[in-house]
Amino acid sequence: MQSARQSYGRSIAAHAILATYTVIALFPVFVVIINSFKTRKAIFRSPLSLPDAESFSWIGYETVLKQGDFFLYFQNSLTVTVVSLALVLLFGAMAAFALSEYRFKGNTMMGLYLALGIMIPIRLGTVAILQLMVASGLVNTLTALILVYTAQGLPLSIFILSEFMRQVSDDLKNAGRIDGLSEYRIFFRLVLPLVRPAMATVAVFTMIPIWNDLWFPLILAPAEETKTITLGSQVFIGQFVTNWNAVLSALSLAILPVLVLYLIFSRQLIRGITAGAVK
Amino acid sequence: MGSLKLQGIHKSFGSVDVLKGIDLEVNDGEFVIFVGPSGCGKSTLLRTIAGLEDTTSGSIEIDGRLVNNTPPSERGIAMVFQTYALYPHLTVRDNMSLGLKQAKRPAAEIKDSVSTASSMLSLDELLDRRPAELSGGQRQRVAIGRAIVRKPDLFLFDEPLSNLDAALRVNTRLEIAALHRRLEATMIYVTHDQVEAMTLGDRIVVLHDGIVEQVGSPMELYNSPANKFVAGFIGSPQMNFIDAAALDRSDAKTIGIRPEHIQPNKKSGDVKGRVSHVEHLGGDTNLYLETENAGLISIRLFGEHQFEIDATLFAKFDDKRVYRFGDDDKTLQ
Numbered sequence: 001m002q003s004a005r006q007s008y009g010r011s012i013a014a015h016a017i018l019a020t021y022t023v024i025a026l027f028p029v030f031v032v033i034i035n036s037f038k039t040r041k042a043i044f045r046s047p048l049s050l051p052d053a054e055s056f057s058w059i060g061y062e063t064v065l066k067q068g069d070f071f072l073y074f075q076n077s078l079t080v081t082v083v084s085l086a087l088v089l090l091f092g093a094m095a096a097f098a099l100s101e102y103r104f105k106g107n108t109m110m111g112l113y114l115a116l117g118i119m120i121p122i123r124l125g126t127v128a129i130l131q132l133m134v135a136s137g138l139v140n141t142l143t144a145l146i147l148v149y150t151a152q153g154l155p156l157s158i159f160i161l162s163e164f165m166r167q168v169s170d171d172l173k174n175a176g177r178i179d180g181l182s183e184y185r186i187f188f189r190l191v192l193p194l195v196r197p198a199m200a201t202v203a204v205f206t207m208i209p210i211w212n213d214l215w216f217p218l219i220l221a222p223a224e225e226t227k228t229i230t231l232g233s234q235v236f237i238g239q240f241v242t243n244w245n246a247v248l249s250a251l252s253l254a255i256l257p258v259l260v261l262y263l264i265f266s267r268q269l270i271r272g273i274t275a276g277a278v279k
Numbered sequence: 280m281g282s283l284k285l286q287g288i289h290k291s292f293g294s295v296d297v298l299k300g301i302d303l304e305v306n307d308g309e310f311v312i313f314v315g316p317s318g319c320g321k322s323t324l325l326r327t328i329a330g331l332e333d334t335t336s337g338s339i340e341i342d343g344r345l346v347n348n349t350p351p352s353e354r355g356i357a358m359v360f361q362t363y364a365l366y367p368h369l370t371v372r373d374n375m376s377l378g379l380k381q382a383k384r385p386a387a388e389i390k391d392s393v394s395t396a397s398s399m400l401s402l403d404e405l406l407d408r409r410p411a412e413l414s415g416g417q418r419q420r421v422a423i424g425r426a427i428v429r430k431p432d433l434f435l436f437d438e439p440l441s442n443l444d445a446a447l448r449v450n451t452r453l454e455i456a457a458l459h460r461r462l463e464a465t466m467i468y469v470t471h472d473q474v475e476a477m478t479l480g481d482r483i484v485v486l487h488d489g490i491v492e493q494v495g496s497p498m499e500l501y502n503s504p505a506n507k508f509v510a511g512f513i514g515s516p517q518m519n520f521i522d523a524a525a526l527d528r529s530d531a532k533t534i535g536i537r538p539e540h541i542q543p544n545k546k547s548g549d550v551k552g553r554v555s556h557v558e559h560l561g562g563d564t565n566l567y568l569e570t571e572n573a574g575l576i577s578i579r580l581f582g583e584h585q586f587e588i589d590a591t592l593f594a595k596f597d598d599k600r601v602y603r604f605g606d607d608d609k610t611l612q
Binding site: 174175177178179193194 | 368
């Protein structure tokens, strides 16, 4: 069917490009998942084939669940990610509101200062951070990780959210002031619901690097009881022998929580990314 | 119960002076319009009265009470915004009652106020809807209802009709006029639309570049403008300004004559020109003459008239309605 806006040819081309991209993006994940269900021999013999009756094995998952305290690692990762995310969103949104709503001396400078962190990688300060954590006795605590990740996530969240908050109608906030709402209620009840798509975007962009991070858990919290899942999976990677079954199973399991969080935010996310592009 | 007194109001944003000393008194029950071109400070002035902006200097008294340091919610005012500014997550009923709930008034009183306001504006059927389910006109009525519910001493309107289409604008204008008669409340209304200003106001305050150019009733402004700016701002099409030297007059710098006070004449008149354009509006005809020495002159005639483009015509001024402006642009008597 031919219509003014679409033709078959173009539509097929567009879908072909999108499909190719999807395949490329999903392929590594697919390989990790199928191999996690295979025996060690089968992984090396034909890494790309699907598990069949002969090569199917739970051995990887069994190792992961038995060896090491995998549930604890999982819990640690989840605690660190969720708490950091909540703090980043709360403080980021509040700072963004202040920067976009109030006129004060040094407003622009403050905004620039807070956004500077986007350009300077926080890992450059690792030594100083470690010294700080040692001095304050926070080494090997989840608190240390949460503090670092909150600092890491704030610049981007302030930058994105203050852009969005500027678009919230001044009249609406002023109507709230005339009705006697406090600045906190204006922020939580009027402004936050309107920037929800932007919050979801920030949440996803903040969440994934935190969940995947290996660097800071390794340096700040390598103790057994504070290991995160990425660090925990490293147990299976040895200098000479690597237990691939276990590594792949651990990674497959680690995808699940991010997937769940992503599904929660994704409907909002798409609106956040396309906001402004189309009204 | 709703008087307003402004004395020496100054407001600057950084190094930019937006308001440069405004003095104004509004009496109880009056309908006062702030009018002026964009950027003249009229909205800023309204927001200073509301307490949404601090003044740099000067005093604001509402009802004889100095309110410079009083937050907006305690000034006894209510405001209607151009963009309606309804709370998107609340129903119409909750939108209207939020202010009173915040002030911790008894539930019975709130219910009473809301139902009075909603029947006044025929909003009864819409009370349980959310703003997103309303049309533009309905939203603005809800915004007006929200203001009425607060029973303010002073109503502030910030260009409330700008976002409505032409037909709704006329209806809502009539509604606001009726509301003013019925509530006998003091109202201040900001607009850049001179038709709204002329039709609604008891008194009009013409603002320009942060100062008050003239305050007066609509007919005072039309018949005796204080200066060239007011003369040009009030009236549509705009008053014609002609360099006095071009007419061989030495008693003024500029001569002003409104389009409706000029008659075209085939044989003789004050200036001679060529018809450059004719606009037929049905009730009116606007005629544009490209004159030899006085530039483009617009003439407004009542009823239908036919003119040939490029025909030569004379413009005859009504001598009693000619305004003279001096070197400082003030009107000469």
